[in-house]
Amino acid sequence: MTLHPLAFMILKRLALGLVTLLAISLFIFLAIELLPGDIAEEVLGQSATPETVAAFRRELGLDQPAITRYLAWLTDVLHGDFGTSLASGREISELLAGRFANTLFLALYAAAISVPLAIGLGLLAALYRGSWFDRTVNIATLSSISFPEYFVAYILLLFFSVKWGLFPSIADFGSDASLGTMLYRTFLPALTLVLVVTAHMMRMTRAAIINLLAQPYIEMARLKGASPARVILRHALPNALAPIINVVALNLAYLVTGVVIVEVVFVYPGLGQLMVDSVAKRDIPVVQACCLIFAGIYILLNLSADVLAIATNPRLMHRK
């Protein structure tokens, strides 16, 4: 029995993904090795002396050669064991679980608002191309993407939190919060992310639709008397889905992996903060685990984008 070509492609891509992950882990390991200083010096900081640094290294096995440490780490990971953090001695899987859940929650929250918003605005902007609405939406979204994230975050904080007192300035919701509290506490960081990612998706939707609106079959649809909404939703949108799905997937990946500044400003314990702390302390196993998760997310999202694009447009399977 032969595999369905789509299933074959998925398997092939997954295998390639694993190779990519391996390459990334080696690359990250080498990069951190190249950074000056190691965890013993970073944790002890100004109070380090040669003897205490040596004792610290002995305790963690850092006096072993780099290649031995990498291979030991790799063996453990292949057995499903991410090991323990060098700095705190805690299980990395346990350390990551809570942080990853927080990051995913914020990413999904922001995506649930931004994806429909961006696609809706994009469709409307395409429909009313050149109108005041189109221009306003373009200017607003492009301005919000042009400001650095922390600036957008501080502006939102200033008005929604400091001046009007509507939302809390700290997003950390503690260990046992209800869904309502979580949504309320993380509203400002989610809004910041929405403002940052909307423009990209909106512009792509608008461009893809406008591109199609010049096609003869759209003119045909108009001539036969279909309403503008029906022309866009029924005739144009399905053909524009492939590029839109791609840009949405990229932005979703960004929401998971690129939000460390938002985490810092709103004091939100996510994966980005964990990774920055771990790099600063040269806690290699934690950095490795974070990178593998981030890389895995990128690989999976890109794969799903491709699969969905093909599903919505089977012609892509038979390009040759």
Add this chain to the structure above:
Amino acid sequence: MALSNLDRRGFLKGTTAGALALGLAPRAFAQETPKRGGHVRIGHSGGATSDTIDPATYTGGPVVTAMIGGVCNNLVEIDETGAAKPELAEEITPSADAKTWTFKLRKVTFSNGRPLTAGDVIASFRHHMGDDTKSGAKELLKDVIDIRADGDNVVVFELGSGNADFPFVAADYHLLIMPAAADGTMDWKSGIGTGGYTLEEHEPGVRIGLKRREDYWKSDRAWFDEVTLLTINDPTARQNALVTGEVDIINGVPTKTVHLLERRPGIDLVEVTGTAHFPFPMHCDAAPYDDVNVRLALKYAMNREEMVEKILRGHGSVGNDHPIAPAYRFHNADLEQRAYDPDKAKYHLKQAGRDSLDVTLATSNGAFAGAVDAAVLFQESAARAGITVNIKNEPADGYWSNVWLKAPFCQGYWNGRPTEDWMFSMVYAADSSWNETHWQNARFNTLLQEARIELDTARRAEMYSEMQQLCRDDGGAIIPMFANFIDGKSEKVKHGALASNRFLDGWKAVERWWLA
């Protein structure tokens, strides 16, 4: 939301006290009666995901504030006047040569109900000693030859050479007393101490939750029912959290925005003149700094007043090229204050046989906030004395391991230490691991040894005065300024007289402050 933890009566009291507090300095309320109860939230800098509660790795941050001020006690604490006061020790007796110190322990229990014994104290100290320790306190205890128990309640320390200030050493933030495990090592993982709070939650780099112990042995300490320490490393986020009532106390208010925070109603600043200072150390054994005239030229080329005004925005005081701030017992107030004087700098250059001087200063904002600005200011003031200062901006990440102690001319930071001897021994003694100036002054080192075992106060004051002068005129560090510690708090939070050795009332706010 800010009032949710108070009942109606508490709220009425709170508002009255708040109304009275308006327009008055917080210190005027030292005599106010403390009140039990409430949940205080502290926004704290310096936390990281890699934090542990192992005292060997403490460098400051929320963990230390929670552990030293809340969960654990030391044998000795530094009180608000800067004096060493017995804490878990009841009685401290030195031998005549200050080499043998006998600590009689108080009868207290750990939060799990087990009584404190000499074995716990010994395990807690041994944790920082020996070949396998990674502790930052190892240097501090290098003179301790032996610790032994004399019965269950007495611990005897044998020192290699006498130290009249040994009780201060026992107050160091690494030297918390935690229970001994069965094998005689310190059981820090349990997070158990003899302090006023128990550690309920520790999510490293995120939050620490403490709960009051009902059976705490100090009746006049540990007032809050619950304490939450949130790690907020971003200074702007920390201030926002205080302004919006998300937290009640924050540490480390940046001097750049302190005037804005001061204007907010309902928020008080807590500012003390501390011992923190920012030296510019030069290696006295490397050219051109091996010539004392070059060192003096650079010292005269430093515009101290400008540094205090522009880097600290007035929240500090000028330094006199030695680390002994006015807050110390034996500060020498008669020593002439060195001032910016390009002519004297040129004179010393000539004495060194030079027409001009070209030096490279390694700087980084990892050294202290505003370090790079300070370097630029120094470059300007030195230029007028005919000295070219090349600025080498180093990355903040890894500054302490890669640049400090290695670059012949760089910038440093010291929080200060409780005693003159400690400060000098740690940074200026010839044999110290942290002798950042490579300074080897025979007279200074002899005095240091002698003053350490001198029990006559007048004689000690004289010795430390001379050492300050030696440091100022011969030493390798330019010390332009001492910084104030500035914290912020809501007006609901009250405190007594403040310790000035560190921020947050000597890191003891958790134990000493209360909610009105």
